[in-house]
Amino acid sequence: MKAIAKRPDVDLSIEFAGIKSPNPFWLASAPPTDKAYNVERAFEAGWGGVVWKxxxxxxxxxxxxxxxSAHFGKNREVLGFNNIELITDRSLETNLREITEVKQRWPDRALIVSIMVPCVEESWKAILPRVEATGADGIELNLGCPHGMPERGMGAAVGQNPDLIEQVTRWCKTYSRLPVIVKLTPNITDIREPARAALRGGADAVSLINTINSITSIDLDHMVARPTVGHQSTHGGYCGAAVKPIAMNMVAEIARDPATRGLPICGIGGVSNWHDAAEFVALGAGAVQVCTAAMLHGFRIVEEMQDGLARWMAEKGYRRLSDFSGKAVPHTTDWKYLDMNFQTIAHIDQDQCIQCGRCYIACEDTSHQSIAKLVDEAGARRYEVIEEECVGCNLCQITCPVEGCITMVPQESGKPYMSWNEDPRNPFRESA
Amino acid sequence: MTDSLDHLPRAGDGGRDAASLEANFRDLHPPLTQRQAIIESQRCLYCYDAPCIEACPSDIDIPRFIREISEDNINGAAQTILEENILGGSCARVCPTEILCEQSCVRNHDAECQPVLIGLLQRHAIDHMHFTEHPFPRAADTGRHVAVVGAGPAGLSCAHRLASHGHRVTIFEADPRPGGLNEYGIARYKLVDDYAQKEIDFLLEIGGIEIHYGQQLGDNLDLATLKRDHDAVFLGLGLGTSRRLGLAGEGAPGVATPGLMPATDYIRTLRETDDLSTLPLARRCVVIGAGNTAIDMAVQMARLGADEVTLVYRRGIDAMPATGHEQEIARANGVKIVTWARPEEILLDAEGRVAGMRFARTQSRDGTLMDTGETLEIAADGVFTAIGQALDEAHLAAIPGLEREGGKVHVDGHFRTDLPGVYAGGDCIALGQDLTVQAVQHGKLAAQAIHQDLMAQQEVA
Known part of the structure; x- marks a missing residue:
């Protein structure tokens, strides 16, 4: 318990869908939460909660x-991670006994139990009381496991069918008093549909995203994907840093959907540090779940997560997570509402520029030919933005290796806000 | 070659065996491991119009070969290097990268102050290439035959490029082995494990190149014969003689003063010996000069076990031609660097052997070097001169009519001398700067010029 950070000016504790937790960092249902040994080590390290595998x-x-298997960066950093594991491969009885014991030893931590049983009422009716008897704080419905289980009519097959989601959620609310979190699969077209279905079924919260169907790499010597089982492979579930942008979009979609407004969201997908967590919270998440980062570095990363988040919150004057939760949601909108009169232009700080020429060639070859390469008599190069050509696309800033060297400078147009709906160039404008 | 040092003790005296001495001459910069190479290759920003390419005398597409390393395409990386510089392996080891590619790396910028280790990455690519056949196939035989004088970096580079165009090449080399300065003139710890020879073996695999050894211009070789028997002649002569101090006590040319010799002669012996313990050891050693050869000499004598090694230069540290990196190597090996001291007299003992040097203290006044009136004496039993090399006039006598420029051979922009059909490159021409990589470039460009001129002749005919 010593690892739970306490500060006088910031309180990281949360109450998410009725579940109390000393901090918003939970371990997702996955190998790290498969048994008492791992979960107790996680609690010792300072994790606020776990979702039991x-x-x-x-x-x-x-x-x-x-x-x-992994999708590696050039320096062997793991960008994305993939697995073909199934749900727990230990007996139900063993798991329930351990859950009971762990909850007794760690009463202040959030202990949520993930469940996946066949999509028949009897199965849910049978298991839910047994889970509740462990003293667990809540249940998470695994309707989104993308591999192995769908073939048995469970997991993603249910998660891809809003009617089934609603049905299963309702059974859970009927046969259990515990808060119900519905975990959503990203392997669908519109994430709002399953979220709405979960809410209709009475869900107390949704958590997302589960893993994305993936093949990370091919062993070109043996012509088989990884992970390799004998001479074969299969698609797995993709997670880790690479999926964070996809997860955040889906979280935002639900957060700003009027149909699900106010539904608690637990953010999952590539959360690797406090910064990632803060971003999910800014998009409306009330807690986050972590897996890949812990699997790559061990449980101790939660120390930096707690410390970093608390320090940043203190600097910003946020005392509790709820002070900034969802603050980025109102600024996330549909393209058609963006301001057509806004103009930003790249600016290169010549003092910081190292003359690598990356901005130049990126703009010249693939964008708007808005950067000039100037060479003086001594052969020294200088790259300058041709302001009248610059469309403010950010490409040069993105490819620049020196952070802060290229900045995007908003231009004073003197024109009022005008959406595409109002733009006279739009033949289908609503005001026309 | 070290006869004038016969009176000195041997490096092996006092119980130091050849193996323990050899340990002092291992690779100065150990190669990168596979992992280090991958990490380092990631640091390259893949600049557009990269400054490192501009700084490379041999025009190697550095960002490309580094990217190929990072993409696990070692043969691709090696071929990118060798396309421009067939001696890319030795250049990776001996190039003063700190004043060439690595100096221009954009990662030297204030925020990082650490260039990509281009030299070591280049070495990595070449060391790990694994071609099943020579990567540069020879074009169909053109029936043309070119003579190359000198099997140093310029001559070898020229020969390889000519061979790739399908010309037949005969190299005439005075020494018993090819390589030139790579073989005979580079510090032993910069090119270890007989690398120069291995590299040349690879180069010659292209075919169509023959080397005749013991062929010396002015001795058993003359230009008229070469021109008669070949369609073109390339001169990669190098600089055959060491400049003399011109001081009292130095003895007449050709007459050795015991204890005094050119550094290049000693370095050559050191490169060639199989047993370092047999080398004469100057316990108190003075090296005169301030270039990389002077540093090589001083450091190697220190590593052989000298008690005191002093490098003396007439100007200040800032004016030293040796790079800062080389100066650091010298200091790290205990070499004392004395500046602002001009050689004035070689001090001899009663038997006429070197006992030390007297120097006049100097200063710079408005850029002009002048004596201060003070003198400095340094006791020494060996004095080594490294004050530059010059063309060997005895050899040049065999090439009548060769125009000169600043004491070296004059060439035009295409490495043509003023004699028709005769080309030149490397240290012997006016453009030469005592850089292996530059000699390789000269040889390569001269070969291109020879090829074009020969093809143009063919069209006319």
Whole structure:
């Protein structure tokens, strides 16, 4: 318990869908939360809560050997992570006993149990009281596991069908008093539909995203994808830093959907540090779940997460998470509402420029030919923005290796806000 | 070659065996490991119109070969290098990268002050290439035959490029082995494990190149014969003689003063020996000069076990031709660098052997070097001169009519001398700057010019 950060000016504790937690950092339902040994180590490290790895009906499934693969960056940093594991491969009884024991030893932590049983009422009716008897704080419905289980009519197959989501959620609310979090799969077209269905079924919250169907790499010597099982492979579930942008968009979609406004959201997907967590919270998440970062670095990362988030909040004057939760949501809108009169232009700080020429060639080859390459008599180069050509696309700023060297400077146009709906250049404008 | 040092003790005296001495001459900069190379390759920003390419005398597309390393395409990286510089392996080891590609790396900028280690990455690519056949196939034989005088970096580079165009090449080399300064003139710890020879073996795999050894212009070789028997002649002569101090006590040319010799002669012996313990050791050693050869000499004598090694230069540190990196190597090896001291007299003992040097203290007044009136004496039993090299006039006598420029051979923008059909490059021409990489470039460009001229002749005919 010593690892839970306490500061006089910031309180990281939350109450999410009725579940109390000393901080917003939970471990997602996954290998790190598969048994008491791991979960207790996580609590010792300072995690505010865990979602116990998904329980199912006995007999427990059997996993294959070789289970994970990664999408590596050039420096072997893991950009994305992929797994073909199933739900817990231990017996229901063992898991329930351990959950009970752990909850007794760690009463201040949030302990949520992930469940996936066949899509029949009897199955849910049978398991829910047993889970509730452990003393757990809530349940999470795993309707989004993208591999292995759908073939048995569970997981993503349910998560891809809003009617089934609503049905299963309703059974849970009927047969359990625990808060129900519905975990959503991203392997669908419009994330708002399953979220609305969960709310209709009585869900107390949604959590997202589950993993994305993926093949991370091919072993070109053996012509087989990774992870390799014998001479074969299969698609797995993609997670880790690379999926964060996809997850944040889906969180924002639900946060700003009038149909689900106010529905608590637990953000999942590539959360690797406090900064990522703060971004999910800014988009409306009330808590975050972490998996890949912990699997790559161990549980200790939560220390930096707590400390970093608390310091940043203190600097900003936020005392509690709710002080900034959802603050970026009103600024997230549809393209058609963006201001057509806004103009920004790149500016290169010549003192910081190292003359690598990346901005020049990026703009010249692939964008708007808005950067001039000037060479003086001594051969020294200088790159300058041709302001009248610059459309403010950000490409030069993105490719520049020196952070802060290229800035995008908003231009004073003197014109009022005008959306595409109002733009006279829009033949379908609503005001026409 | 070290006869004038016969009176000195040997490096092996006092129980130091060849193996323990050899340990002092291992790779100065150990190669990158595979992992280090990948990490370092990631640091390259893949600049557009990259400054490092501009700084490379041999025009290697550096960002491209580094990207190829990072993409696990080692043969691609090696070919990118070798396309422009067939001696890219030795250049990676001996180039003063700190004043060439790495100096111009944009990562030297204030925020980082650490260039990409281009030299070591280049070495990595070449060391790990694994071609099943020579990467530069020879074009169909043109029936033309070119003579190349000198099997140093310029001559070898020229020969390889000519061979790739399908011309037949015969190299005439005075020494018993090819390589020139790479073989005989580079500090032992910069090119280890007989690398120069291995590299040349690879180069010659292209075919169509023959080397005749023991062929010396002015001795058993003359230009008229070369021109008669070949369609063109390339002169990669190098600089055959060491400049003399011109001081009292130096003895007449050709007469050795015990204890005094050119640094290049000693370095050559050091490169060639199989047993370092047999080398004469100047316990108190003075090296005169301030270029990289002077540093190579001083550091190697220190590593052989000298008690005191002093490098003396007539001007200040800032004017030293040796790069800052080389100066650091010297200091790290305990070499004392004395500046503002001009050689005045070689001090001899009763038997006529070197006992030390007297120097006149100097100063710079409005850029002009002048004596201060003070003198400095340094006791020494070996004095080594490294004050530059010059064309060997005895050899040039075999090439009548060769125009000169600043004491070296004059060439035009296409490495043509003033004699028809005769080309030149490397240290022997006026453009030469005592850089292996530049000699390679000269040889390459001269070969292009020879090829074009020969092809133009063919069209006319």
């Amino acid at each position: 998904t329980l199912g009906e006995d007999p427990a499934p059997v996993n294959v050997s070789s289970r994970y």
